[in-house]
Amino acid sequence: MEVLTTVEAAKYCRLSKQTLERYRVTGDGPRFLKFGGGNGAVRYNRADLDIWLTSRLVSSTSEAVA
Numbered sequence: 001m002e003v004l005t006t007v008e009a010a011k012y013c014r015l016s017k018q019t020l021e022r023y024r025v026t027g028d029g030p031r032f033l034k035f036g037g038g039n040g041a042v043r044y045n046r047a048d049l050d051i052w053l054t055s056r057l058v059s060s061t062s063e064a065v066a
C-alpha cells in the first residue's frame with residue numbers, strides 16, 4: 001500500500017489541498033486513513049485515489065453531476 005499525505009494526494013489528483021480537505025468533510029472525496037483523534041494524521045492510499053478518480057469519468061457534459 002502506497003500512502004500519501006493530503007498535500008501529496010492533492011498534487012496527484014491535480015486538486016488543491018483545500019479542495020481535498022473539503023471533500024473529506026462533505027464525503028465527496030476518496031476514502032482516507034485517519035490516525036488518532038480529532039486532529040490525527042490523515043493519509044490516502046494511492047489505489048483509493050485511482051478508484052475515486054476512475055469513478056468520476058464521464059463521456060459527456062450531460063453525464064456530469066455537480
